[in-house]
Amino acid sequence: MSPAAAQRFRLLASAVSVLVLVAVLAAGWFYWRFRASLPQLDGTAAVAGLGAGVTVTRDALGVPTVRGADRRDVTRALGWLHAQDRFFQMDLLRRSAAGELSALFGERALARDRAVRRHGFRAIAREAVARATAEERALLEAFTAGVNSGLAALGAKPFEYFVLRAEPQPWRPEDSLLIIHAMTLDLQDDSGGYEQTLMTLRDVLGRDMYAFLAPLLTPGDAALDGTKGEVGPIPGPKVFNLRNRKVGAVAPPPAETRLAGTDLFARPDAEFRIGSNAFAVSGTHTADGTGLLANDMHLGHSAPNIWYRAVIEYGGRRIAGVMAPGAPAIVAGSNGYVAWGVTNSAIDVADLVEVDVNSIAKSLYRAPGYERLIEIGTRTETIEVKGGEPVKLEVRFTVWGPIVGQTESERPLALRWTAHDSDAANIKLIELEAARTVADAVRVAHRAGVPSLNFLAADRAGDVAWTIAGKIPKRVGYDGRLPVSWTFGDRRWDGYLSSEETPVVTTAAKDFPGALPAPAGRVWSGNQRQIGGAALALLGDGAYARGARAAQIRDALEAVPKATPADLFAVQLDHRALFLARWHALMLEALSPAATSAKPERAALRAAVEKWDGAATTDSTSYRLVREFRLALLRKMFTPVFAGCREIYPDFTLERLPLEAVFWKLWAEKPLHWLNPDFGTWEELAAAAGDDVLRSLEKQKLAPAAATWGKLNTARIGHPFARSMPWLAGWLQLPEDPLPGGDDMPRAQRQSHGVSQRLVVAPGREEAGIFHMPAGQSGHPLSPFFRAGHAAWVKAEATPLLAGPAVHTLTLRP
Secondary structure: OOHHHHHHHHHHHHHHHHHHHHHHHHHHHHHHHHHHHOOOOEEEOOOOOOOOOOEEEOOOOEEEEEEEOHHHHHHHHHHHHHHHHHHHHHHHHHHHHOOOHHHHHHHHHHHHHHHOOOOOHHHHHHHHHOOOOHHHHHHHHHHHHHHHHHHHHHHOOOHHHHHOOOOOOOOOOHHHHHHHHHHHHHHHOOOOHHHHHHHHHHHHHHHHHHHOOOOOOOOOOOOOOOOOOOOOOOOOOOOOOOOOOEEOOOOHHHHHHOOOOOOOOOOOOOOOOOOOEEEEOHHHHHOOOEEEEEEOOOOEEEOOOOOOOEEEEEEEEEEEEEOOOOOEEEEEOEEEEEEEEEEEEEOOOEEEEEEOOOOOOOEEEEOOOOOOOOOOOEEEEEEOOOOOEEEEEEEEEOOOEEEEEOOOOOOEEEOOOHHHOOOOOOOOOHHHHOOOOHHHHHHHHOOOOOEEEEEEEEOOOOEEEEEEEOOOOOOOOOOOOOOOOOOOOOOOEEEEEOOOOOOEEEOHHHHHOEEEOHHHHHHHHHHOOOHHHHHHHHHHHOOOOOOOHHHHHHHHHHHOOOOOOHHHHHHHHHOOHHHHHHHHHHHHHHHHHHHHHHHHHHHHHHHHHHHHOEEOOOOHHHHHHHHHHHHHHHHHHHHHHHHHHHHHHHOOOOOOOHHHHHHHHHHHHHHHHHOOOOOOOOOHHHHHHHHHHHHHHHHOOHEEEEEEEEHHOOOEEEHHHOOOOOHHHHHEEEEOOOOEOOOOOOOOOOOEEEEOOEEEEEEOHHHHEEOOOOOOOOOOOOOOOOOHHHHHHHHOOEEEEOOOOOEEEEEEOO
């Protein structure tokens, strides 16, 4: 090497060394700042406003046990802990409900904020705080002060704010109610989409088709009162005919474009959404005579988990369960006397109101109680956008609520929604901590300001109950399934159902004179229609789940004469694919010897499904392939049926339409006028669905025999930044484990959506209770509790409900 070349090499090496040193120093600084935001686990910390000291012990999973003199001190300490462990998650939840995400994430969050801002939830939450009782306000203020104290006590702001170059904003009392509104947005339809879908179905295809395709009761229902219904007669060719140019009232598009942009099955299972499970068994059917409750809520997966585990002790009480980060109440748990759990109810708590506007001045409309036309109001919302100018949003609203859509004739549709009332969100669930019987718990549920939920409870005396928690509108003059005009006041909401009017199913009939008896001392919920008759007329239809999952739970409970926590835990883990058994038989019928002779490649598919595993195990090929065959056949069958609906209403959705019952009615009779015109026979249609499965596998480079469920159903659980910061995936992402469980079974599971926790407990016997959840207790990726407990959830291990021996002890001082 020449001297000049050596000199250049030394200069290059020096430059590289400097760059490496700078990179190491930068990484070290980031890591130091990263670690500085870890929560305090031991020692003492000052928390202003405490009446007395509070002790916080944590076990090996990071689960805190909080011991204080009274609920206010415990609430202040919980706020401190939530902020230390989960502040960024809390911030996202309140911002998602308030429509304030753009201030953190810029224009990419603007569409979401625009949609949410029309509801005005921050103003509603602020009003709710003002209307709360003095004790509730004191608790909200204590929690808020605890949050802000806990945030300030961190050695550095949570690392997410360094990444976003933002400052965390102080917590306010209304923010804890915004957490409830965030859950409402996650569980309920905030635009009236289900009603608009039903309206479009009726308007495009006609009333006979609406009645056939959208029955409220079906043969597969699993209601607590045993009510079921049959699918109506198939509309004849004069009403609907896919084999000619006229479909109902609307002609189909040309054949070459008929299916373009109308794939209503683009998602993995477009006509179904996973829900939650809860069930309770009375003392007559348990091993020790106490009531027994199980609850597993199914939500989107993330790290940290959506729930915050805690055990709290004060005034001689001990309550164990889960909380929503940012809110002070136990959502599901046990107080030693009563255990409770919840699922999404899918009752109807929102209605679309057809606004009767003036034909000339379309900003004027009629409303009951007004002698003259009134003007559609406008409210200006200012959305702060990171890196850009604030955006002004004009929200149009009526006396009933904001305008969210329009009819085919361009008549505005206003949304009347319980969530828009200031008393729809409160912290009265805290009163469950003092409940001694299921009757006490049911009355608290009726006062609670929560999204409309199925509320199930069991007590140590052996009673169980089901009811609805949250507000239920009292409709007059209509059933709520379709938009109607409220102009003349003959159709309206007449307030809300009282506690006495709210349906209850229980073994404690003496406490509720109008209640229905719990069938054989058991109650269950899988988001299905819970009840029929007059009670159903009160609750309405908010798009119930089909009954297969709930029926499997019901039947499994009946098979256990004297249940233990382990028995109910086994029901939660039941991944038998009973729902798909008849689809397996149909798939074999479709792949008949004649069909496989016509296309030899079909033989490999048939061979892969001939042996029916009957369960959603990770190594099952038959479950995956039969599931995909079902979806492919429904797609080929129903896409041309609903093509005109999607053209009229682009957001037309099949979610909650009872297509399963409709399909089997059609398959049994095989009417030619309902057959997709691309096929000559129904058998050809079914065989072609098998071909679609083969094409899908070919794109994935999978042979049918190698297409296991575990290769598709693989966990996708991580911190919200995991995708945008792949170089930190080792810290931010949890293992991509293959997961058992699937659709229409108790063990409901998808890649990033499914069981958010499992709880089984007999009140008074919490030491024998079972609990686990995906991800961990801490929101900090460097915390040992970021992943702690996750492996037990993956392996379905029954870990204890109560916190284990103390590993860390922290004392909070006034």
